[in-house]
Amino acid sequence: MELAAKNAMLVLSQDKERIRREEGRTIGAVKEIASLLGLEEVNRMEAFDISNISGFANVGSMVVFEKGKPKKSDYRKFKIKTVSGPDDYACMKEVLTRRFTHGMEERKILDDKELENEFGSFTKFPDLLMMDGGRGQVNIAxxxxxxxxxxxxxxxxxxxxNHNTRGLYFNNKEIDIxxxxxxxxxxxRIQDEAHRFAIEYHRSLRSKAQVKSVLDEIPGVGPTRRKALMKHFASIEEIKQAEFETLLEAEGMNRAAAQSVYDFFHNQDKN
Structure with a gap:
């Protein structure tokens, strides 16, 4: 019994130490940032990034951290609608305008219905906005x-x-950390997560565009079946490697359409 009690105390002590370290990584880290910026309390932080690699489709990302931990259910992605070409400032302005305008509209609707803000997808506003960049991005925000x-x-x-995090820009000056x-x-972690989320969304759009352009060439595959194939298969390579029976499993595919897709890719391999 005495040995069991000692083991229990050891496990409890280790758990307390683990919790203490985790709180240092999260809540403690948030308090450090708030102190550096002279802010009384920071709970929710939203970070934004823009991706426009290879000149294809500008996209924006919004990641959310609450109490120092990512809240992925609140992440949002934006396909830029008003900007063509690589103009990060204009893209960021559109993303932020859409994010907060949507939130304000949701708040009004919820207020009219006497509902809490938690019912909306954009209604919770951050205690701190974190931009990927310095003076220019901050001024846009x-x-x-x-x-x-x-x-x-x-x-x-x-x-x-070297594109590594260096510090924070706040109130017209850079703060060393x-x-x-x-x-x-x-x-x-926040900066890397915003970048990762933007890049992933950008890649998914490029992949879908590539699939769409190839499928457009296949006889018997119109917009409806094309969307079904893109939904059923993860990539153009998966469609290319799929057997006839597997192609039939996609929604709306009949035998003639499946045969057309199968023949298109397998005849290409023979040429």
Whole structure:
């Protein structure tokens, strides 16, 4: 019994230490960031990034961290509608305007129905906006917030020449941060996550566009069947490798259409 009690105390002690370290990585790190920026309390942070690789489709990402942890259910992605070409500032302005305008509209609808803000997908506003970049991106965010009459602190996550996180830009000055601190590590995680989410969305759009362009060439595959194939298979390579019976499993595919798809790819291999 005495040995069991000692083991239980050891496990409890290890659990407490694990919880303490985790809180340092999350809540403690958030408090560090709030202190650096002179903010009383920060709970929800939203970070934004733009991706326009290879000149194909500008997209924006919004990632959310609450109490230092990612809240993936609140992540949002934006396909840019008003900007053609690589103009990150114009893209960011559109993304932020859409995000907060949508949120304000949802809040009004919920208020009219006497419902809590938690019922909306954009209604919760951040305690801190974190932009991927320095002065330029921060100024774009401040401009949007001013136009919408919103008062939310904005900082920029600045990178060095090697594209690694360097510090924060806030109130017209760059703030150096101890790279060994939990606050710095959290900023890096947030910046990397915003970038990853934007890149993933961009790649998925490019992949769908490539699939669509190839499927357009197949006789008997119109818009409805093309969408069904794109939904059923993860990539053009999967469609290409699929057996006839597997192609038939896609919604709306009949034997003639499945044979047409199968023949298209297998005849290509023979040529």
């Amino acid at each position: 401040l401009q949007v917030l001013e136009e919408l009459r919103l008062n939310i602190p904005v900082c920029g996550m600045v990178k060095d020449d 101890d790279r060994r601190s939990e606050g710095f590590k959290l900023i890096t």
